[in-house]
Amino acid sequence: MVRPVRPLEILYVTxxxxxxxxxxxxxxxxxxxxxxxxxxxxxxxxxxxxxxLDDVLDVPTNRPTVIRGVEVHYFTFEEPIRRRLQSIGxxxxxxxxxxSPAMKRALRESIAGFDLVHTHLPFVYPTWLAGRLARSxxxxxxxxxxxxxxxxRLNYRSVKKRIYLELMEKPVLRSANTxxxxxxxxxxxxxxxxxxxxxxxxxxxxxxxxxxxxATASRFAEWGISSTDxxxxxxxxxHPTKGPERLFNAFAELAQRVPxxxxxxxGPDEHAMAETLRAKAxxxxxxxxxIIPGMVHxxxxxxxxxxxxxxxxxxxxxxxxxxxxxxxxxxxxxxxxPGCHFDAVQKAGAGRIVPNRSDEIAQAMFEMFADLPxxxxxxxxxxxxxxxxxxxxxxxxxxIAAYQAGLERQQRSVSLSSSN
Numbered sequence: 001m002v003r004p005v006r007p008l009e010i011l012y013v014t015x016x017x018x019x020x021x022x023x024x025x026x027x028x029x030x031x032x033x034x035x036x037x038x039x040x041x042x043x044x045x046x047x048x049x050x051x052x053l054d055d056v057l058d059v060p061t062n063r064p065t066v067i068r069g070v071e072v073h074y075f076t077f078e079e080p081i082r083r084r085l086q087s088i089g090x091x092x093x094x095x096x097x098x099x100s101p102a103m104k105r106a107l108r109e110s111i112a113g114f115d116l117v118h119t120h121l122p123f124v125y126p127t128w129l130a131g132r133l134a135r136s137x138x139x140x141x142x143x144x145x146x147x148x149x150x151x152x153r154l155n156y157r158s159v160k161k162r163i164y165l166e167l168m169e170k171p172v173l174r175s176a177n178t179x180x181x182x183x184x185x186x187x188x189x190x191x192x193x194x195x196x197x198x199x200x201x202x203x204x205x206x207x208x209x210x211x212x213x214x215a216t217a218s219r220f221a222e223w224g225i226s227s228t229d230x231x232x233x234x235x236x237x238x239h240p241t242k243g244p245e246r247l248f249n250a251f252a253e254l255a256q257r258v259p260x261x262x263x264x265x266x267g268p269d270e271h272a273m274a275e276t277l278r279a280k281a282x283x284x285x286x287x288x289x290x291i292i293p294g295m296v297h298x299x300x301x302x303x304x305x306x307x308x309x310x311x312x313x314x315x316x317x318x319x320x321x322x323x324x325x326x327x328x329x330x331x332x333x334x335x336x337x338p339g340c341h342f343d344a345v346q347k348a349g350a351g352r353i354v355p356n357r358s359d360e361i362a363q364a365m366f367e368m369f370a371d372l373p374x375x376x377x378x379x380x381x382x383x384x385x386x387x388x389x390x391x392x393x394x395x396x397x398x399x400i401a402a403y404q405a406g407l408e409r410q411q412r413s414v415s416l417s418s419s420n
């Protein structure tokens with residue numbers, strides 16, 4: 001682990017923080033790096049909200065809470081704009097801007113005391129406000145989009161996003177000291193928006209020791225899953241861009257060819273998709289073979305990842321999926337789309353990458369299930385790849401190096417301005 005030249009006062013600003021797991025993978029990755037920075041000798045403060053996607057966290061608000069060495073401030077949020085949009089049918093259940101007067105007051109009072117500000121995820125009030133105030137107070141801004149600027153994701157509800165980008169997000173982007181990217185594709189998406197700040201690529205990591213490689217045989221009997229069933233798992237938000245319906249359609253084809261296959265679609269139902277998918281399963285006589293349990297946690301989640309024979313994520317666009325890493329750490333082979341931006345999967349023999357069409361996904365699943373020894377080897381290769389290249393320790397080290405480089409660049413700029 002890289003030790004700091006001196007302890008840094010770091011401010012993280014994000015829309016949610018653990019236990020806001022309904023938001024998805026960014027919550028896990030932000031917290032893991034924040035805790036790693038503390039272990040490396042830095043002081044990390046997190047300004048966030050008490051939002052948990054379409055729910056509200058039961059946490060102390062508007063005051064500090066220490067979580068594994070990280071000082072976390074959960075600020076209450078208000079949604080006047082969202083309520084107005086909902087009244088005219090323009091806001092879905094998950095469309096929260098997270099306006100927070102309490103956070104605004106705290107940021108104005110404290111931001112000048114930090115060495116740097118690191119924002120996570122655009123299109124929300126907390127990260128926009130922190131970026132704007134960092135610019136005003138000349139505090140170095142480190143900016144993390146986490147896959148949100150992928151072209152296919154910008155095309156979803158594109159009008160609102162394009163307007164917001166031009167009026168709100170791009171001015172903040174232009175003031176960033178350093179752009180954090182999870183993949184080279186994210187660097188391209190920054191450039192597409194005209195952002196020219198220096199960038200650094202820091203993939204997500206995982207603590208593989210938290211995951212098991214075998215599950216209790218009877219664990220999922222109540223779901224109708226037997227020890228001989230072949231289980232296809234989707235784990236993530238039930239959202240159109242994640243592709244759960246695309247996977248369902250592929251599974252409907254697979255089910256005719258592999259009678260002992262079953263599909264589990266696990267995750268928060270962000271866009272009321274579960275009811276539609278259950279109705280489709282009933283119409284195709286697949287009710288007993290398509291399980292939609294909602295979000296799973298803790299040991300149940302670990303066992304489900306390990307029990308599954310194949311993890312599938314047919315997403316339109318990902319930053320760098322924590323769920324895929326979790327499956328790989330569980331020694332489960334993965335089948336992903338090009339939009340997951342994870343070429344190492346196929347290169348390492350840890351799974352396959354196929355075009356994001358239901359017929360292609362169905363054929364790939366059939367071929368992988370036709371050779372179970374090869375599928376099991378893919379799972380072993382997947383865990384080996386994670387252990388070698390995708391740990392939180394390496395992500396933390398790269399983050400520290402990026403901070404140090406960015407701060408040195410800022411100091412040189414200030415010195416040059418002073419000399420002139």
